[in-house]
Amino acid sequence: MSRARKPDWLKMRPPSGRRFTEIKQVLRDHDLHTVCEEANCPNLGECWSGREGPGTATIMLMGDRCSRGCNFCDVKTGGMEPLDPDEPANVASAIAEIGLEYVVLTSVDRDDLPDQGAGHFARTIEEIKTHHPETVVEVLVPDFRGESDCVEKIIDAEPDVIAHNIETVERLQWPVRDRRAGYEQSLSVLEQVSETSDIHTKTSLMLGIGEYDHEIYQTMGDLREIGVDIVTFGQYLQPSRSHLEVSEHVHPDKFSTWQQIAHEEFGFLYCASGPLVRSSYRAGELFVEAVLREGKSVEAARRTAGVDAE
Template structure:
């Protein structure tokens, strides 16, 4: 793969393919106003997602971040605030559900800060948020993106029992770099989390995301793909790591769109039902399209099994 190694100049000026189109139209402004009125947090804002103008201004989608805006972990790639979280907001699930209804969303992503201060890792609030959305928005598909919840199986079961349409948990980086990049998280524990989710609810698609540009090799990226497939992960997203601030890890390499295209082809050859790969791709980028792709794959598999049984 060709290299675009960072120089002193590149830390100031990103490559042309990382330029972002700003769209502060009425949809963007209205959604921002709604979030403030409902006292809701989005990972779009808190993690400084580069796609916020596209998602809010054009696609009118958002990723809600529950359990507050303060994370108990201090991952060296993430812009979300770290510290001691506030008490749980028991009214938050209903406010999220109300906002989904007002926005008339066909697909919603619900993520959360890590809450290692809670015995259940926030599983009950996650589950209640899913139930609240379902009550008020029965035709909206729901994707959940939790932390590893301490790796405790019962915490995951509480969430999986609500039967979300997609279970998403991010591997974030390659195995070698995990201790440096992810605070308190473990590579193998994330794989186990994804495997257990599939075992609990085999019909629910699982998904994971990888950042590149932190110093990994192509061989290590392929190893992540193989590890995810070995644990029955269906969907993968691959995006460029961008340094949120000077205190975060520096970018080691900017991957070109052609390189992302190659990675997508490799991922699809491994058997993923869908792979989104590109410089600005993030875990919930075009999530509505991914749930449709997963549903179509599920339907095809069902038809194949039915044909085999009938024959």
């Protein structure tokens, strides 16, 4: 079956420019992977070019192979390799060389490891905080099978933002995600962070995979009930014919409506919503920087990130 033709609003410019080349080379020199490349992020050129500042990158820890096989994800599965003990230091060194003021750390799932990689994640955060305390650190973590001691290791490392993606509405979790993931399990991770720390929490949903409006409402309500601060909505794009098919290309106006609802009806501190928005998205990072680094109000920070204050 042929893939659905993309509408004009999903057309992307290929990444290019001196800054893009510099960041790519530094990451290669330090033997680091990024989810930007591994998952074919449509915003790679925008983030790496630094058009909104010094540039940003989402560094993927613990290799480029995942122990799970989600039906939406383009990251390779299986063939797990030992952790690189030098990776935390290499990440901190690359951040200094690139000059990142905001870094996002994510990872593959590592169900093969005793602590599922939580300790390695924490060491990387600590390395950055020790050598580059001015850098804002956001982490996009796996669900760690809902094991609270693993989540606690991340909290104790004190990143500025802890994100975990719920990905989709409750009904579609298992057609979309690996069977080892789940709606309640993901909620439990976010709830632990919000209940036991002052760290900002964040999550993301893909649209266009068969969800109904009332299910999106329900998901936003569930997220706010456990104290999630930031949510992003983006269009699911099928990486290959072997992945989950796109059900609908959601119009940009609908994304704008969801953003308004997230702010006005549910009271999220911030919502980035658009066809090409991804969990690690430059506008969301500008918002967090404005709140944490510059001490701006939520309303002023929204303006900084390109969203009119309500």
